Amino acid sequence: MAAKRGGARSNRSQRPGQPPRPAGEPPLSRQRIVATAVELLDAQGIDGLTMRRLADRLGSGVMSLYWHVDSKEDVFDLALDAVLEYRGSPQEPQSEDWRGEIVHILEDWRASMLSHSWSASLLPRRALGPNILSRLELLSKALSRAGVADADINAAIWSLWNYVMGATITRASFDLSDDDRAAAQQRLTHLSERYATIERSRLLLDDDWDGAFRKGLGFLLDGLAPG
Amino acid sequence: MAAKRGGARSNRSQRPGQPPRPAGEPPLSRQRIVATAVELLDAQGIDGLTMRRLADRLGSGVMSLYWHVDSKEDVFDLALDAVLEYRGSPQEPQSEDWRGEIVHILEDWRASMLSHSWSASLLPRRALGPNILSRLELLSKALSRAGVADADINAAIWSLWNYVMGATITRASFDLSDDDRAAAQQRLTHLSERYATIERSRLLLDDDWDGAFRKGLGFLLDGLAPG
DNA sequence: ACCTGAACACCGTTCAAGT
DNA sequence: ACCTGAACACCGTTCAAGT
Numbered sequence: 001m002a003a004k005r006g007g008a009r010s011n012r013s014q015r016p017g018q019p020p021r022p023a024g025e026p027p028l029s030r031q032r033i034v035a036t037a038v039e040l041l042d043a044q045g046i047d048g049l050t051m052r053r054l055a056d057r058l059g060s061g062v063m064s065l066y067w068h069v070d071s072k073e074d075v076f077d078l079a080l081d082a083v084l085e086y087r088g089s090p091q092e093p094q095s096e097d098w099r100g101e102i103v104h105i106l107e108d109w110r111a112s113m114l115s116h117s118w119s120a121s122l123l124p125r126r127a128l129g130p131n132i133l134s135r136l137e138l139l140s141k142a143l144s145r146a147g148v149a150d151a152d153i154n155a156a157i158w159s160l161w162n163y164v165m166g167a168t169i170t171r172a173s174f175d176l177s178d179d180d181r182a183a184a185q186q187r188l189t190h191l192s193e194r195y196a197t198i199e200r201s202r203l204l205l206d207d208d209w210d211g212a213f214r215k216g217l218g219f220l221l222d223g224l225a226p227g
Numbered sequence: 228m229a230a231k232r233g234g235a236r237s238n239r240s241q242r243p244g245q246p247p248r249p250a251g252e253p254p255l256s257r258q259r260i261v262a263t264a265v266e267l268l269d270a271q272g273i274d275g276l277t278m279r280r281l282a283d284r285l286g287s288g289v290m291s292l293y294w295h296v297d298s299k300e301d302v303f304d305l306a307l308d309a310v311l312e313y314r315g316s317p318q319e320p321q322s323e324d325w326r327g328e329i330v331h332i333l334e335d336w337r338a339s340m341l342s343h344s345w346s347a348s349l350l351p352r353r354a355l356g357p358n359i360l361s362r363l364e365l366l367s368k369a370l371s372r373a374g375v376a377d378a379d380i381n382a383a384i385w386s387l388w389n390y391v392m393g394a395t396i397t398r399a400s401f402d403l404s405d406d407d408r409a410a411a412q413q414r415l416t417h418l419s420e421r422y423a424t425i426e427r428s429r430l431l432l433d434d435d436w437d438g439a440f441r442k443g444l445g446f447l448l449d450g451l452a453p454g
Numbered sequence: 455a456c457c458t459g460a461a462c463a464c465c466g467t468t469c470a471a472g473t
Numbered sequence: 474a475c476c477t478g479a480a481c482a483c484c485g486t487t488c489a490a491g492t
Contacts, residue, residue, distance in 0.1 A: 028456080051485060063486085064457050072485065124348035124396045128411055128431070133422055140424040152442075154433050157425075158397070159390070159443030166393030169351045170385070184355055195360055197367040198384075204355070206381050215379075216386030223450035255476080278466060290467085291476050299466065 028060055030068045034078045038116065041079060046118045049075070076122055081129025083116045084109075086138065098146035099221060105139055106164050106217060113168045120172035123165060136161070146225055156224050163220055171209050255287055257295045261305045265343065268306060273345045276302070303349055308356025310343045311336075313365065325373035326448060332366055333391050333444060340395045347399035350392060363388070373452055383451050390447055398436050 026032065036057050040049050051072055055062040069075055088108065095101060113119045128136075140157055148156050188199040198204070206212065253259065263284050267276050278299055282289040296302055315335065322328060340346045355363075367384055375383050412431040415422045425431070433439065 050483090052483090061458050063459080063488095066486075067456055121351035124351065124400050133411075133415070133425070136430065137422045137425050140428065140430070144424065150428070153428050154430050155439050155442040156446070157430060158394075158433075158439050159446055162390050162393030162397060162443060163386070163447075164389075164393065165396060166389030166391070167385075169392060169396065170389060173351050173353065184360075188360070195364045197371065198360070198364050201367065201377070201380050203363065203367070203381050203384060212382050212385050215382040216389060219383070219386055219450035220390075220447050221450065223446035223448065277464090279464090288477050290478080293467075294475055 028058060028064055028068060030078070032058065033065060033068055033075065034082050037075050037079045038082055041118045042116060046121055049079075051075075073125075076125070077129065080119055080122045081131045083119050084112055084129070084131040084135065086131060086134055098142060099225075102139070102142050102146065102160075102221065103214070103217060105135070105142060106160060107213075109135055109164055110168050110171075110213065114172060117172045120165075120169040123169065143224075148225055152224075159220060159224065160217075163217065167213050167216070171213075255285060255291055255295060257305070259285065260292060260295055260302065261309050264302050264306045265309055268345045269343060273348055276306075278302075300352075304353050304356065307346055307349045307353060308358045310346050311339055311356070311358040311362065313358060313361055325369060326452075329366070329369050329373065329387075329448065330441070330444060332362070332369060333387060334440075336362055336391055337395050337398075337440065341399060344399045347392075347396040350396065370451075375452055379451075386447060386451065387444075390444065394440050394443070398440075 033054070037049060037054055040054060040057060044053075049072075051065060052062050054075070055065055058065075065075075069078075086108070088104075136157060139160065140153060143153055143156050144150075182205070185199075185202070185204040188195045188204065260281070264276060264281055267281060267284060271280075276299075278292060279289050281302070282292055285292075292302075296305075313335070315331075363384060366387065367380060370380055370383050371377075409432070412426075412429070415426040415431065
């Protein structure tokens with residue numbers, strides 16, 4: 001068994017086309033681990049991230065990771081927050097267009113998550129890193145400036161958060177399965193007496209995700225700050 | 228190694244206080260598997276569901292499950308949809324209060340998911356089972372009756388879906404970690420120049436989840452069908 | 455301070471076989 | 474038609490040890 005294990009490991013570290021890491025390999029660090037985890041997640045999805053594979057990519061032993069990181073769970077948290085760094089100009093033009101500003105903040109948030117589609121499925125499990133908090137802060141300020149009453153601010157923030165997270169998660173999960181969607185709509189047609197209404201409106205085939213996101217956000221903002 | 232395995236198995240099937248299943252054990256079935264999976268998920272959470280543990284609870288060998296079920300993924304799908312069965316009276320009183328009706332549908336949806344908190348974290352990965360579709364159908368009909376224009380119906384459905392799913396996922400994940408939330412708010416205070424606004428509004432300590440849900444839903448419905 | 459390999463206690467699923 | 478055990482190819486993490 002030990003021999004078999006050994007064989008498997010050497011297969012892994014001699015991946016075809018991947019020469020052994022040069023001796024000048026930079027030392028392990030929390031940062032390098034997180035960056036590589038994001039790469040791996042982008043390439044292989046959520047189930048593709050394995051402490052063993054991560055270590056391989058970094059050219060180190062598995063257990064070396066645990067010096068810099070508490071657990072796999074920790075890696076997930078760090079990767080999620082890393083991907084949510086806000087890259088907008090810190091000094092916004094302070095326009096009068098508060099509504100455009102809020103829409104921009106939320107569309108950017110959604111876009112950041114959609115460009116790393118695993119991030120949506122990571123959300124339900126985890127905590128609020130500094131980059132998420134920064135975005136919430138930004139949003140809160142914009143809502144204040146827009147004149148939302150103090151008593152309504154938290155509810156407004158959570159409403160928008162809920163909407164964005166729901167939309168992003170939905171979009172990311174449906175994206176994986178265009179065929180599934182077609183098949184589902186097919187099933188609907190087949191059972192059309194049970195699902196007559198959503199069959200007729202072609203709910204599952206509508207694929208203008210960006211448009212639907214904007215439209216729904218519009219409804220919500222109308223409700224939040226009428227006039 | 229074979230011996231060790233055997234030992235582990237017999238430990239498992241002789242859990243303390245759990246007599247061996249009587250010979251009259253009902254036969255395995257898809258239904259029984261799903262029901263037991265839900266039990267197990269309720270008791271142990273998402274990481275607690277294991278094909279091996281599931282088989283143990285059912286008094287069968289692991290591989291017997293695979294006759295009735297395609298994969299673990301399949302079990303997740305079935306468990307999620309099982310928990311979303313709609314238990315309302317099929318013949319609603321058809322009230323004039325369309326808004327109350329919609330609120331009821333969505334609060335019931337949220338409540339169903341929150342009473343099986345693992346269901347929220349399952350959402351991002353998966354498909355639309357019959358019970359989910361039924362709820363969408365119900366919602367669609369209510370929106371029609373409320374006078375939402377046909378052209379807006381799909382956007383309205385997805386907006387409400389996004390909101391409910393986002394709210395449920397957020398609530399379920401924050402529920403696990405009251406301490407984390409307090410710690411996070413603590414951190415905020417400590418770095419208060421960066422997060423001044425959300426620190427002041429005590430965003431992370433606000434725990435009237437039900438109230439926030441209803442309030443935000445109100446905003447959204449105001450936007451969806453003003454007047 | 456930082457990195458390591460061996461070992462432990464698990465996983466999901468394939469396969470060939472049993473009834 | 475339905476159920477099974479052995480085996481395969483993995484996991485995350487503990488631990489004692491190395492530099």
